[in-house]
Amino acid sequence: MPDSRALRRKVAIVGAAETDTVGYLPNHSTLQLHAESAFNALADAGLTLDDVDGIATAGVSPAQLTEYLGIMPRYLDGTSVGGCSFLIHVSHAVAAIAAGYADVVLVTHGESGRSRVGVGGFGGGASTPGGQFEAPFGVFGPPSMFSVPIVHYMKRYGLTEEQLAAVSVSTRQWASMNPRALMRDPITIADVLNSRLIAWPLHLLNCCLVTDGGGALVLVSEERAKDFPKPPVWILGRGESVQHTNISQMWDYSEWTAAAKITGPEAFRMADLDHSAIDHLMLYDAFSHTPIYGLEALGFVGAGEAGPWFEEMRGAPGGALPVNTNGGGLSYTHTGMYGMFAIQEAVRQLRGEAAAQINDVETSLVHGPGGWFSATSTLILGNQ
Amino acid sequence: MNPQKPLPQATPETQEYWDGLQRGELRIQRCRSCNRHYFYPRPFCPHPGCHSRDVEWTTVSGKGKLHSYVIAHRAHPAFAAPYVIAVVALDEGPKMMTNILIDDPRPETLPADAPVEIVYETVNEKVTLPKFRLV
Ligand SMILES: [Zn+2]
Numbered sequence: 001m002p003d004s005r006a007l008r009r010k011v012a013i014v015g016a017a018e019t020d021t022v023g024y025l026p027n028h029s030t031l032q033l034h035a036e037s038a039f040n041a042l043a044d045a046g047l048t049l050d051d052v053d054g055i056a057t058a059g060v061s062p063a064q065l066t067e068y069l070g071i072m073p074r075y076l077d078g079t080s081v082g083g084c085s086f087l088i089h090v091s092h093a094v095a096a097i098a099a100g101y102a103d104v105v106l107v108t109h110g111e112s113g114r115s116r117v118g119v120g121g122f123g124g125g126a127s128t129p130g131g132q133f134e135a136p137f138g139v140f141g142p143p144s145m146f147s148v149p150i151v152h153y154m155k156r157y158g159l160t161e162e163q164l165a166a167v168s169v170s171t172r173q174w175a176s177m178n179p180r181a182l183m184r185d186p187i188t189i190a191d192v193l194n195s196r197l198i199a200w201p202l203h204l205l206n207c208c209l210v211t212d213g214g215g216a217l218v219l220v221s222e223e224r225a226k227d228f229p230k231p232p233v234w235i236l237g238r239g240e241s242v243q244h245t246n247i248s249q250m251w252d253y254s255e256w257t258a259a260a261k262i263t264g265p266e267a268f269r270m271a272d273l274d275h276s277a278i279d280h281l282m283l284y285d286a287f288s289h290t291p292i293y294g295l296e297a298l299g300f301v302g303a304g305e306a307g308p309w310f311e312e313m314r315g316a317p318g319g320a321l322p323v324n325t326n327g328g329g330l331s332y333t334h335t336g337m338y339g340m341f342a343i344q345e346a347v348r349q350l351r352g353e354a355a356a357q358i359n360d361v362e363t364s365l366v367h368g369p370g371g372w373f374s375a376t377s378t379l380i381l382g383n384q
Numbered sequence: 385m386n387p388q389k390p391l392p393q394a395t396p397e398t399q400e401y402w403d404g405l406q407r408g409e410l411r412i413q414r415c416r417s418c419n420r421h422y423f424y425p426r427p428f429c430p431h432p433g434c435h436s437r438d439v440e441w442t443t444v445s446g447k448g449k450l451h452s453y454v455i456a457h458r459a460h461p462a463f464a465a466p467y468v469i470a471v472v473a474l475d476e477g478p479k480m481m482t483n484i485l486i487d488d489p490r491p492e493t494l495p496a497d498a499p500v501e502i503v504y505e506t507v508n509e510k511v512t513l514p515k516f517r518l519v
Contacts, residue, residue: 125393127392127394127395129424132393132394133481135392136390136391136513137513138469139469140458140463144458148452148453150452150454199454200457248479253451
């Protein structure tokens with residue numbers, strides 16, 4: 001039987017970069033953000049588009065991207081399941097490169113989330129399950145969908161609004177150390193609780209930013225990985241799953257089942273590591289509760305323990321396990337599908353080039369949702 | 385132009401559900417293999433480990449519990465904020481999204497797991513929506 005453990009440390013990220021700037025980019029179309037990211041990541045690896053023979057992207061189709069870039073790859077991945085799609089692209093690229101489907105895989109993200117330049121439609125029609133069983137009740141984008149499970153979790157585990165706010169405060173502390181972060185002024189628990197209500201229990205400062213930007217990655221095999229300007233960042237473990245698209249159909253509101261049962265265990269098993277070996281966490285923070293669900297589902301704390309964990313600032317600067325050191329989707333940037341930026345920060349930390357660099361990082365775990373806990377992916381990266 | 389509230393469009397597999405609401409009945413499906421109800425309508429049982437196609441329509445009580453919710457303040461343009469977007473757990477098991485009909489919704493007056501019951505809200509000659517209120 002094939003075993004994913006055979007692919008541990010067989011593929012590396014050798015190029016990684018974001019758009020020149022992130023935030024408000026009204027003069028960039030969506031595809032232009034992809035291209036700028038791609039050129040920057042390829043330059044980081046000392047490569048050109050002519051070296052690329054595999055591509056992966058979400059939001060736009062592989063057909064749109066190849067046409068725009070002017071390339072004809074022999075491997076493509078158009079998995080598009082929301083923000084964690086790029087984690088899944090990395091996961092698939094490991095297998096594709098190991099199988100010889102491609103030598104150099106380029107993963108791109110670009111999204112004009114704020115300026116909406118060259119953006120396609122969103123959502124389904126009135127006869128889809130969402131159109132019939134959710135839209136009539138006034139759900140209005142992620143803040144009123146992703147947030148629906150929280151009250152159930154609060155009743156079950158005693159999670160408080162202060163603990164939810166603590167996630168935003170902790171993340172802002174990291175952002176204040178990152179000059180590229182959009183929101184850098186320190187905030188308090190009271191600031192979060194006094195900010196405008198969006199969808200109780202979520203206030204404005206419990207919600208991610210809406211920005212423009214992009215990022216790209218270049219992946220190659222172990223044999224080639226030493227020949228690049230930057231040290232390789234190895235893919236040690238991966239996991240992916242998907243369960244629902246409508247939040248009312250999520251199996252269990254008290255836990256992130258797909259992460260707990262599938263993506264976390266698969267990633268740790270493939271990486272042959274336990275939790276104590278993880279030095280750094282990127283827990284995709286679309287909203288304050290997303291890292292709370294993630295920390296528990298991945299087994300770093302027990303059920304119901306993540307709220308107090310964040311309240312004790314254990315993921316903040318000086319804490320035991322740094323979480324979202326770029327400032328996260330809450331304070332750094334969030335284009336709509338933020339997963340690419342979570343990977344970028346893990347790569348920077350493992351290369352020793354992060355704005356808020358932590359000491360002695362050898363492993364980083366990147367984890368995130370697509371949609372509203374709909375799809376899920378986990379990557380474990382390392383520099384040894 | 386006033387923004388319109390999104391309205392559902394039935395498909396063949398969901399028509400009985402929408403027709404039932406129009407008559408003032410909550411019609412959902414039950415699996416004859418594992419004896420569990422499920423929602424939303426489809427011609428097979430979605431429960432993991434079952435997936436039987438031996439299913440039937442049943443009329444259920446319309447009673448349940450307030451499983452989880454948000455109080456939406458950043459409103460859909462056709463809705464007047466604040467309003468409650470909720471998921472109720474029916475006594476028969478399935479969960480469904482709805483609105484809780486309540487004036488001045490506040491967390492204190494909406495305890496999780498509070499008992500709720502259905503209110504049939506007729507929109508037009510084709511659409512009646514299942515809303516709920518606290519019992
Ligand atoms: Zn069944």
